[in-house]
Amino acid sequence: MAHIEDRWFAPKLDQEGRPVLNGRGKPLLARSPRHGTGLRYRVRYIGPDGRERSKSFPDREKRAADAFLATVEADKYRGTFIDPTAGQVPFSEFAETWLRSRTYDKSTMESLELRVRKHILPFFGARPLSSIKPSAVAEWDAELSSVLAQDTRSVAFAYLRMIFSAAVDDERIAKNPCSAKSVKQPRPAQRQVIPWTYDEVSAIRAGLLPRYRPLVDLGAGCGLRQGEIFGLSPDDFDLDGGWLYVRRQVKRVYSRLVFGLPKNDKERRVPLPASIGAVIRAYPVAPIPVSLPWEDPDSEDLVTVRLMFTTPRRNAINRSDFNSKSWHKALESVGIPRTRATGMHALRHFYASTLLDAGENIRALAAYLGHADPGFTLRVYTHLMKASEARTRSAIDALFSTPLVVAG
Template structure:
């Protein structure tokens, strides 16, 4: 059991059992009260308090002993590590693919370390979280704020798991998690998709068919190999993407690390066959996930640059996609990238009566609930179906 030591006085025991308190050499100097206790690892620990704080010292001792019994004890020394030191350790040991690691490192170092970096983990309180978040309003888009807050909460949650702090200040009731502004998806019309397609160079036009007709992401289209298409059975196997990591192109897993099969419509299949006859697939070799890895993968890609290289998203968007969008009479924004073709695909399938579960599978969403939240407003109205179903039920009941 621990005890509270008054370092300004020494206790002398006289014969007969009488005790006397006399001033020690430390009297009036430094912190007066020292709590001494044994930690769960068997080592002695201590915590010091100033004069007139004996009650605080006793309360600390009671709290410490209670935490030991509950198994929730956290060594106060462990929380002295700075946020910057712990965040860098978290980044090193966290399991990411390289592209995710790159963007996470950027967000943590740019938006979290300037405010929290020099603070000790144990000193970070809910008020600091609220102060930081308030300072980000207007500096970061709501969606980015939400993502960076999620990084902060995850880092401090890991600190709890590592027994460096007892509680995650991001989980306090007074801390409100930033939420992105929800914008309703407004799909393009068929004539708009056709106009954008016509504005692209001929060698790139089939990419619009894959986006609007198969729901593929831009990087997945860039990474599509001729061997990934099963023309006989009518399927596209989405197994990789081309992405940029550390300013270099690599092959990598698709989003959510899930490959998938997507139905290949006959109309899209015909376009791809004609494209392959006119533009021979080019064997491209790139690193897998990590640009500095020795692992290399070779794929006969359907879509390459005029110089027979893999497509770079930034260059393609700037030189080909945005000009085609402008030519179609659409103002280029963040919402008018190639991802908008997936919205067209989703709206077309829902209008045709396809289920949310199937749509989520074709789009490569990990959670059908996410698909429902994004596209529920595009589902066909069911009022007339409801009326007919109830009317038919009543007619069957009245006329057995």
């Protein structure tokens, strides 16, 4: 049975070892050998797994011991009991275990490990899981706000929430401190996309080496991501049917290049305009067979693909080298500042704005861009959609062009 043990006093025993009772039939107490030292009250109880557990309280904390025992028994009855010792594991130890259990692709794991080890572990590392309260999470985020951009803070907070959610699922802590009302989760900065003009896209294209100019055509004319363009093979083009099949990308994982599926791990088919098809037909550089690991940079099993676009040294294009040596110089040549918003991804914004201006629907645009959720596409590009007031008036006027017949 669960009970509270007073370790400073013990029943007084007679010469035969039996408890000595007072006039009301209760045992008389005498000071124990440990009287006045250590914690006085020890709550002893049986956990749901049948193991005996205990927690000690100091002198004059009998009410706290009673409250703890009552809470334990109530939690056991409701099925919400959390072993107080389970949360004593250091945050860093649990976080490393959590990282090892993730099954993301290697490139996602690289980003995840970097943010957890650089932005989360230094603050929470040695603290026991159960000791981390919402106030500590708020303090951590406040410190990050002075050194990190809001988007990076938002991602780091999301990872921290995931770690604590796993601790709740493992019954190491009862609540996720990131979910408290007193904690305000940083939100990604809402930036309105301002697409480039056709003249700006053309000028950037002219600033690149001839072998790289079709990259602009495929980004601005087909909406492909940078890595997807680098991973294209001549076999991915259906020039007669007018389709481009996006089957892979070239990406960097732990400083090594690998092939991998497009983002969201889903291949897709994109309309290939005749003008872009003509550029591909006229491309003078022969495709080069390139062998790289698939997803895992440590894998010895290589996949060979005839790449449409390669470096002059016949290698797959590394985005870091291309950006620094080619793309940034092209931007500078036309006076466009080098920012996060002016990378090759801006060509996808140009593509999206062109299609929306032509009246294409969001669901089709999301499919062409490779977005998993059309709602995301709508949130990013809704401000580029044509104002509908005139179309609304025209539609209703056309419907009501014939006067309604009113029954007599």
